[in-house]
Amino acid sequence: MALPNISVFAFILLCFVVIYQYLVHPTFLSPLSKIPNAHPSSHLSPLWILWIRYTGRENRTVFAAHERNGPVIRLGPNEVSVNCVDGGIRTVYAGGFEKHGWYANLFENYGTPNMFSTTHSRPHSARKRMISNVYAKSVLQSSPTLSTISYTILYERLLPRLVVAASSTNPTQGIDVFQLFSALTMDFVTCYQFGLAIGSNWTQNSRGCEHFLDLYRDRTSSKAQFWAGELPNLTKCFKRFGVRMVPRWVDDGNAEIEAWCLSMCDAAAQAVSRGGETQEVDVGDEPVVFAQLLNAMEKEREKSSSTASDQSVAPSSPTILHQQQRLALASEMLDHLAAGFDTSGITLTYLAWELSRHPSLQRQLCAELRTLSPPLQPPTPNTNNNSTNNDIPSLPSPKDLDALPLLHAVVMETLRLHAAIPGGQPRVTPPGCVLGAASADGGGTAYAVSAGVRVSAYAHGLHRNADVFPDPEAWRPERWLPAASDTDDGGGRTARHFWAFGSGGRMCVGSNLALHEIKLIVAAVWTGFETTVLHDEGIEQRDAYTAGPEGGRLVLRFEKAV
Numbered sequence: 001m002a003l004p005n006i007s008v009f010a011f012i013l014l015c016f017v018v019i020y021q022y023l024v025h026p027t028f029l030s031p032l033s034k035i036p037n038a039h040p041s042s043h044l045s046p047l048w049i050l051w052i053r054y055t056g057r058e059n060r061t062v063f064a065a066h067e068r069n070g071p072v073i074r075l076g077p078n079e080v081s082v083n084c085v086d087g088g089i090r091t092v093y094a095g096g097f098e099k100h101g102w103y104a105n106l107f108e109n110y111g112t113p114n115m116f117s118t119t120h121s122r123p124h125s126a127r128k129r130m131i132s133n134v135y136a137k138s139v140l141q142s143s144p145t146l147s148t149i150s151y152t153i154l155y156e157r158l159l160p161r162l163v164v165a166a167s168s169t170n171p172t173q174g175i176d177v178f179q180l181f182s183a184l185t186m187d188f189v190t191c192y193q194f195g196l197a198i199g200s201n202w203t204q205n206s207r208g209c210e211h212f213l214d215l216y217r218d219r220t221s222s223k224a225q226f227w228a229g230e231l232p233n234l235t236k237c238f239k240r241f242g243v244r245m246v247p248r249w250v251d252d253g254n255a256e257i258e259a260w261c262l263s264m265c266d267a268a269a270q271a272v273s274r275g276g277e278t279q280e281v282d283v284g285d286e287p288v289v290f291a292q293l294l295n296a297m298e299k300e301r302e303k304s305s306s307t308a309s310d311q312s313v314a315p316s317s318p319t320i321l322h323q324q325q326r327l328a329l330a331s332e333m334l335d336h337l338a339a340g341f342d343t344s345g346i347t348l349t350y351l352a353w354e355l356s357r358h359p360s361l362q363r364q365l366c367a368e369l370r371t372l373s374p375p376l377q378p379p380t381p382n383t384n385n386n387s388t389n390n391d392i393p394s395l396p397s398p399k400d401l402d403a404l405p406l407l408h409a410v411v412m413e414t415l416r417l418h419a420a421i422p423g424g425q426p427r428v429t430p431p432g433c434v435l436g437a438a439s440a441d442g443g444g445t446a447y448a449v450s451a452g453v454r455v456s457a458y459a460h461g462l463h464r465n466a467d468v469f470p471d472p473e474a475w476r477p478e479r480w481l482p483a484a485s486d487t488d489d490g491g492g493r494t495a496r497h498f499w500a501f502g503s504g505g506r507m508c509v510g511s512n513l514a515l516h517e518i519k520l521i522v523a524a525v526w527t528g529f530e531t532t533v534l535h536d537e538g539i540e541q542r543d544a545y546t547a548g549p550e551g552g553r554l555v556l557r558f559e560k561a562v
């Protein structure tokens with residue numbers, strides 16, 4: 001008789017524990033219970049937000065939930081989202097909260113961490129110190145290598161293509177600029193990483209570019225990212241039993257991309273060692289980013305081997321890299337290459353789309369670009385002496401380019417409305433975290449949040465705050481002109497809400513390179529040409545972490561500007 005009583009008692013106890021753990025605590029007792037739910041089930045289970053992510057609706061849905069419930073909302077039992085500056089991005093990102101494991105799940109290459117995928121602050125800072133110098137604005141603006149690369153890409157690769165396109169008499173013929181801009185930005189970033197001789201030349205190799213973009217889109221497809229990023233253990237477990245949540249071709253494509261980047265790294269390592277021996281590397285062929293990281297790693301290795309008690313660590317030659325170092329370099333390079341080309345290509349595509357639909361603004365921009373000395377336009381044939389040689393063109397100064405107000409406004413407004421990374425940037429709360437802000441007039445609420453909670457902000461939502469950006473869905477570059485910013489504390493509020501590059505210690509390290517190359521490319525296109533839209537079906541932005549056009553293309557017609 002005693003046994004059944006014990007089992008009944010144990011069963012009832014178990015029910016109580018389950019009810020407490022999964023219902024009472026998350027609903028009433030957890031510090032998060034005071035935060036408004038994005039969905040009626042958010043406090044009980046992560047299933048709703050997982051489903052929203054799986055179906056590719058996260059950015060829009062989370063923003064709509066913020067509109068209903070305020071700047072701090074609960075997405076799941078252990079997850080919140082913030083959509084404000086004070087008590088939001090200032091606390092989380094400027095506060096140095098560590099990255100969530102989602103980054104390591106998705107962004108490691110060769111099974112090796114890199115700056116972007118590293119979750120903990122200390123190893124991240126060590127890597128950042130090694131490399132960030134080459135992306136500093138002053139270094140980029142004075143780099144003879146970047147200047148040679150820019151000249152080659154714009155004058156020898158891009159402008160001849162545009163001249164041919166603009167001389168076509170067929171009014172239905174155009175250029176897929178999503179592909180063209182992806183090619184150009186890939187060429188910029190890989191040539192700065194590895195030098196002109198090793199970096200890509202996709203601006204003149206559409207087939208190669210198309211093949212890579214196909215592989216890359218499989219790698220970044222919503223479903224592949226969902227399984228690998230959100231449910232990595234389940235995905236691995238399924239795979240062990242032969243069920244592939246991420247299709248084999250995605251893994252094969254990844255392997256091909258990794259092999260391509262590794263081959264560029266190996267070639268760059270050889271170029272560095274040849275340069276060390278002969279000092280005869282052309283300025284445009286210097287592998288700036290790769291060499292910077294390689295040298296920093298070598299210094300680090302020498303320092304640790306001289307302090308190590310075991311002095312038997314063999315010295316390495318840059319050409320014979322240890323496999324571990326070789327993969328660490330390649331993982332970093334592949335990350336910069338991917339982070340760099342896709343985001344800038346997307347930005348240029350939306351900028352081109354908006355400009356092509358705003359012809360009068362296009363003409364104003366053209367006039368501004370023509371004030372540059374020299375303007376960045378196709379070389380004119382030298383007719384004075386009947387010579388067939390063209391005048392040798394040169395580039396405008398980076399500082400003059402950067403000082404053009406309308407160009408800057410057009411770029412900023414595109415980055416606001418069509419942020420290339422509109423998705424959540426997940427971090428983890430430390431102990432003693434408070435989110436949201438109680439204002440002096442009694443409005444707003446501050447919430448104490450326990451440690452270990454996933455917290456994200458989204459550029460998609462921050463950039464649609466109608467108090468800061470009136471009529472937020474409209475593309476209005478004038479918001480960023482000096483006259484407009486005079487009206488709101490000198491542009492401080494708009495600047496604080498601008499989050500296209502993130503903020504804090506994990507903010508985009510390549511933002512200066514991105515802005516520089518984007519402005520150069522815009523100047524090269526719209527100084528001498530006018531564009532109109534031929535095909536823009538599928539131009540809506542994907543709802544994803546990195547978000548290009550749904551249709552994967554935008555076809556524009558190019559004509560010579562008068």
Ligand code: HEM
Binds near residue numbers: 337421501
């Ligand atoms: C328009 C162009 C670009 C946009 C909108 C952009 C945006 C961003 C954002 C939002 C982040 C933070 C992401 C997060 O924490 O989840 C980031 C980080 C990063 N970006 Fe960019 N990016 C651009 C161009 C570039 C370029 C050209 C490079 C490299 C050459 C680059 C390299 C990186 C790296 C390495 C990180 C990680 C930084 C760290 O963890 O310390 N990005 N970017």
